[in-house]
Amino acid sequence: MEFDLLYWWLLALPAAFAVGWLASRLDLRQLKRENRESPKAYFKGLNLLLNEQQDKAIDAFIEAVQHDPDTSELHFALGNLFRRRGEFERAVRVHQHLLGRADLAVSERDRAQHALAQDFMKAGLFDRAEQAYRALKGTAFDTEAQLALLNLYERSRDWSAAAEAAAALERSGTGSFGTRIAHHWCELALEADAKGLAEAADAALAKARAAAPHAARPLLLAGQRLAKAGRHAEAITIWDELRVRDLASFALVAHDYADSAVASGQATSARQRLQAAYEQAPGIDLLRARARLDGHDLSADAALMSHLRHQPTLSAALAVLARPVDQWSAEAAQAVGEAVARAAKPQQRYRCAACGFEAQRYFWQCPGCLTWDSFPPRRVEEL
CATH class of the missing domain: 2.20.28 (Rubrerythrin, domain 2)
Structure with a gap:
């Protein structure tokens, strides 16, 4: 009896080994076949994409995903391609499918969350994009998400949130955002002025100057607010500071500077400063402001022809064209012609x-x- 049992065991062991070997060979063949089919479809899609055949590339990537539904890289490639084509709904579905997988690694989950936030941003769904980017706090995509949120807040004109986001990025050592923060506070000052909140506007401008002491816009805006309030002498003082720091930006308020100088009885000294500024950086705005202090229109300014010869711009040419016909000269006609030719080229x-x-x-x-x-x-x- 014991001999029969041993005999059958000796027969069963080789048979079991043979069955297992056959099964493994079948599984191996199937695995090899699937592995051959999946890369083939993937590389086919990549080749089509490089040849700018995006429709066919999408079909190839979908085929690759069907052969290997667990490969996250194929899903990312497909989702990014949908986003590039403007098919945001399909891109969102792909990335949401990735986020729904329980077996996805943490790094891949963060990557899918970042891709989903980009989908929402490109689609103009700013509320959902903000939520998606906020979910990336503390991840490897934290800095990218904060920068994207800053752009989102600026795009939606949420200046308070933008200033806060820029300040957080600066504290984290991402870079210098002082000038950008100053612009945010200047926008908030304009909004406060529009609502008649003078104190809030003053506070916002003070924060703008603190964020970027050398920025031009806070000084320019502060002078405009003072001039509008009738405090012309104080406006001149602020704009003189701007003139020393940033002469190019000062030209933007040169005409206002001349008006405030006339209103505050400082026309003579202001003309001297404008003349010095013009000699340092000749420009039509400075010339026009100086003519305003001289009490005549730019077209009657004796220095206009000299300016047109050195800077043959259409603005100067238009000022010459504003002169009466009987005041035209051959020199004026030639200068205007050169300016028009330069602009038309x-x-x-x-x-x-x-x-x-x-x-x-x-x-x-x-x-x-x-x-x-x-x-x-x-x-x-x-x-």
Whole structure:
């Protein structure tokens, strides 16, 4: 009896081994076949994508995902492709599917959350994008999420939130955001002024100057508010500080500076300062402000022709054209002609309709994209 039992065990062991070996071979063949099919579909999609055949690439990636539904990289590739094509709803579904997987690693889950936030942002769903970005706090995507939130707040004109986000980024060592914060507080000051909240506007401007002491806009805006309130002498003082710090930005309020100088009885000293500023950085706005202090229009300014010769701009040419016809001279006509020719030169080009390449002469084949007959036979100014 014992011999029979041992005999059957000896027969059963090789049989079990053979069955197991056959099963493993079948599974291995199936696995190899699936592995061959999945990369093949993936690389096919990649090749189509590189050849800018996005529709066919999407089909190939969908096929790859069906062969290997557990591969997150294929899902990311497909979702990002949907987003690039503007198919935001499909991109959201792909990334939400990834987030719904229980077996997804923490790093991949954060990556999917970041991709989902980008989907919402591109789709213009700012509330959902904000929630998605906030969920990335403390992750590897924290800094990117904070920068995206800052752009979102600026885009939606939520200046308080933008200032707070920029300050947090600066505290974290991401970079310097002082000038950007100053702009946020300047916007808040304008909003407060529109509502008649003078004290709130003053406080906002003070914070703007504290955030970026050398920024031009807080000084410019502070002077405008003082001038509007009739405090012209104080406005002149603020704008003189701006003139010393940033002469280019001072030109933006040069005309207001002249008006406040007249109103506060400082026309003579203000003219001297404007003349010095003009000599340092000649500009039509400074010239116009100086003419205002001289009590005449820019077209009657004796220095206008000299300015037009050195800076043949359309603004100066228009000022000359405002003169009466009997005051025209050959020199004036020549200067105006040169200014108009200079301004018209960028418009006297041919532009490729396919890639935007511009050229002074006509091409039958675009030198940029090599497309035939892509240049309309009309210059840019005639289109």
